[in-house]
């Protein structure tokens with residue numbers, strides 16, 4: 001079966017996007033894994049099917065699947081790319097400067113305000129990411145043999161995991177999908193083993209693959225979790241992310257929101273932050289209405305057709 005696709009990314013967090021407004025394409029986890037394979041397939045962090053809207057007057061439904069074939073409730077970088085896919089093809093209307101649309105997702109509707117460039121193509125989008133979920137039972141995160149809730153924590157969602165490297169404290173927040181945010185305030189307090197490539201203890205040298213994989217599948221997270229490592233600096237929160245179902249990605253929109261919320265809750269930042277990811281910056285506001293709003297770019301790399309072998 002031959003399928004047309006477009007390859008888009010948000011700060012390097014990349015997706016294979018397929019117009020499924022007919023609502024007839026059902027990709028198996030194996031087929032998603034094959035499409036996302038960076039050697040034998042197109043290569044991506046996930047697949048997004050553009051499906052018919054759920055809400056009246058909404059622009060469409062974003063069906064998001066991680067590179068490992070697992071469904072996820074929400075994708076912040078993906079939903080900006082979703083808006084771009086619709087606007088650039090004239091499927092969603094836009095004025096000369098930009099416009100607004102609502103994307104339906106498994107986590108609920110997400111209003112999006114966007115700007116367009118001189119050619120009328122979506123350049124940047126601000127997504128209303130909704131309210132963060134801080135109740136541990138709803139993240140979800142729970143008790144586990146080597147996980148403890150620290151006494152007097154700034155808020156209830158903090159957890160100390162006794163990892164093979166060191167006890168690490170995680171702030172657990174859901175943005176419709178689970179996130180565990182570890183702030184590294186003092187690199188010198190951690191063992192060199194966590195920084196295998198350098199004595200210069202910067203976030204850039206953290207062994208994210210090892211620690212991220214350990215935490216992603218930790219029994220404290222019944223639905224697994226995305227894992228963020230962050231350092232709140234004076235002008236930005238530097239962050240790396242090990243995504244549930246993907247591994248380390250260059251950026252994570254929901255993760256940036258969760259990290260900004262956790263930084264604010266723990267007194268490391270205010271309610272407006274720049275989150276600096278390996279792929280670039282996202283601007284996050286936690287507004288007085290309780291909603292988190294994320295602003296960032298979306299870009300299309302290429303489009304094409306791909307053959308999916310259904311004969312197997």
Ligand SMILES: N[C@H](CCC[C@H](N)C(=O)O)C(=O)O
Nearest residue numbers: 072075076077177244253254
């Ligand atoms: N891996 C995530 C979904 C993608 C989130 C990320 N790409 C974003 O931009 O928010 C999960 O399983 O919850």
